[in-house]
Amino acid sequence: MSADGRANQRLVDHRTAIVDSAALAARLGRWSHGDGTLSAQLAHRIRSLAETGELRPGDRLPAERALAAAISVSRGTVVSAYAALAEQGAVERRQGSGTRIAGSSAAHARDNGRGGRGEALFSALPDAIDLLRTVPQIPDAAVAIIRAHEPRLDLALIPETDPAGFPMLRAQIADLLTAEGTPTTPEQILVTHGAQQAISLVVNAMVGPGDVVLAEEVTWPGVTDTVGLRGGSVHGIAMGEDGLDVAALEVAMARMRPALVALNPHHQNPTGTRLSAASRTRVADLAAQYGVPIIEDRVVAGISFDGVVPPTLAAERPDAPVIVVESLSKWAWAGLRVGWLRADPVLVRRLRGARQLADQSTSVPAQLLASDLLEHAAELRREISATHQERLRLLLRLMDEHLPDWTFREPRGGLALWAALPVGSADALARIAAVHGVAVAGSAEFAAGASPDDHIRLPFTAPDAVLTEGIRRLGEAWREYRELL
Template sequence: MGITDRANSRRVDQRSADGPLVHAGDVSVERLAARLGRWTQGDGTLASRLSQAVGALIAGGELRPGDRLPAERALAAVTSVSRGTVVAAYSDLADDGLVERRQGSGTRVAGAAASAVPMQRPGRGEALFSALPNAIDLLRTVPQIPDLAVQLITAHTPRLDLALLPETDPAGLAALREQIAELFRAEGTPTTPEQILVTHGAQQAISLVINALVAPGDVVLAEEITWPGVTDSVGLRGGVVHGIPMTADGLDVDALEIAMARLRPALVALNPHHQNPTGTRLPAQARHRVAELAAQYGVPVIEDRVVAGISFDGVVPPSLAAERPDAPVIVVESVSKWAWAGLRIGWLRADPVLVRRLRGARQLADQSTSVPAQLLAMDLLAHADELRRQNSRVHHARLRLLQSLMAEHLPDWTTVPPRGGLSLWAQLPIGSAAALARVAATHGVSVAGSAAFAASVAPDDHIRIPFTAPDEVLTEAIARLGDAWREYRATL
């Protein structure tokens, strides 16, 4: 497969849902300013922050080789900074080889040689495992284990005829694959065991797919705010993640179609049900259209469903694969979020041909999944519906507690309570989420802001707050965060 079969190698007229960012090679100054987000917040000079924001748009594929950036004076006027700030920012970009500046032709995004290798960024997911010692960890969504899961784990007795096998299939135990296939069938997605690959958690499943389908320089589409395990995995392959705008209901499907047509992606990675971190739930009509687009363009779609079953109103739609059987949809799930976070058993459902290909890659990576862990997972999967309901009840109550704590300690923050999942996406009324996180650390609470989840550039104005900690820990954490917010706001 050549580069023209996978990724777009030509300059495109990239458009978002509310108007073109680039038209006939000239970048709209108004749209560019809007896509830069809250770039003025953070560390460093205004010029360095502006160059970083524009550089992120180039790295994310929204600005393509040959696109002409707005004149310094025009961009300065729209962003309310001095012309000297824009001149310095453009100079920084030129020094980094990202743009070319020529007298009479303006500033243009550098050509293919400069854009062939994506901008290297630190792993975003690493930030979610960086809680400070003696600080309350609000970085990760580690759910409380349901009482039923504790009972099942305590009572578990492994089948010795399987547990003592000298080796096992890299795709997973046959009995477990059939059990997972039956769960899919019961939810409305026709599935055979040959379509199932058992993995060490959902993240391994996502990484296996990305490693198999993404080559250096390829474009991958994802929500503009998404799980960093996707963006980090694509970055390790040398690919570029292009963020698709989101609405109050989740992914903007109109913008997705435009990007699929113009960027010719190798893969689309979505988390449409109780999206992490925004908590959005994609409506049924939009879900169906995503499947239609996957079939129309022949672009594989990863559907991350790890928290789909944690539903506070009981609404859990079938997978995207059920919407259109001929669509190349790869469904990823695990037991970690609704049964036991410590049990690293996940799986993917895909076309049998792709499963066989991934089975070979899996064998090279780590041979196979632990047999005792697979056997324990079978006990939990036999009670999947009840475990999901119990998990949903526990965390719905914890969300209500978090809402009351937010009203007490952070009344000026804006939130939309999710209808499922494990975290609340909270918007600051002013200031920088990254700067607040640094202040919060001094108050003994670790939080993650927009930057940890942004596929490309995004407004630095949200904090993800998991509601998975015990009640007393969550209560103390939000009190500390409230103290940090008041201290930080006083400096603005």
């Protein structure tokens, strides 16, 4: 995925609430590559910008003639699109004041909480091959550890535990982070019910209605959905071959005054990119300079095919407000919902209270088993990396056989391949693929704003036979779709 400067071009002049026609054209991306008439597709894309918060209630859209010139269509196409949006209640049209995004900020905040992008990742039909989720195969070493696990009864039988986690487990996690280059004390650790709960606790504590959160332009929907439920909006930052465009991040931090930045910089989900050392340092510097907290999602950082596991952003600048989130689910056992976050002790105490209100604490037996698995973290990460490197090689062979015209950048770690369609709509292809008995997710499920509808995420976590059949079916669906274009 190449950076295209979209995040650097201001969409709306916030003094006048007027939307720039050239900036809007850039944000629309490949809007005309889907199904339906041009006016219907244009209306759909403009509405998606409003739904994700890039266009806010009261923003004035460009005049029909100006937008038509910017996107190279007839004025009638834009007139029809605006009329359709008005019928849907998405815009308000008044003589002398132009076409404006409908609703109030409060209504927009409520709308953001309806439904979620992440729901689509759990929507495979019972008889379909599921290529939606990145659920890795449990390592053989983990199976052996689980079989041999004998919890201490004096701990296993206690009726409750500290909402922040068992002291011995917090100390163990702190020691692991310290050994990996991020000096940490147990007071900086909060044990959670998986990484998603850690993300949700932070977002709930820091984001309110109308707040802006910055994230990569395509990201894990657990971030965008959680922010939406709080009434905030996520602004996507452009990405390049090595991940986040840090210059664009700095511009957005200066202009938008975000409440939070949420990043997945190491083997990013879904693109698989790995942020460079210089970019990591710069991101940490920006966090310290602007005082904006950063959530660093590291759940797949340790799944590395070349042995390179970058240090945390927190290790770059101890004074930067970086909140590191991790979990056992991707490299030990997806069924064991134990994760954690590392943050300033003051924030940990604040989140401890929120955790107590949410679900009291993490299961006692789960924490004891997690302790056993953490003792073998290096071994488990090596095994999961080797297993999925081989599975990636299988996927690459299958792509060459069934989808040779798709393009992608081979990931150096992680659990998914981000593949670009040469033409057409990822959403439309996903619907045809479902008919062929394979479920896949496209750009829309991961977009932190309006995004070109031209990529499919392909996890390489399914067993070899299932992955082979899934890609064969996807190839059939692609050939059928190409005939319709």
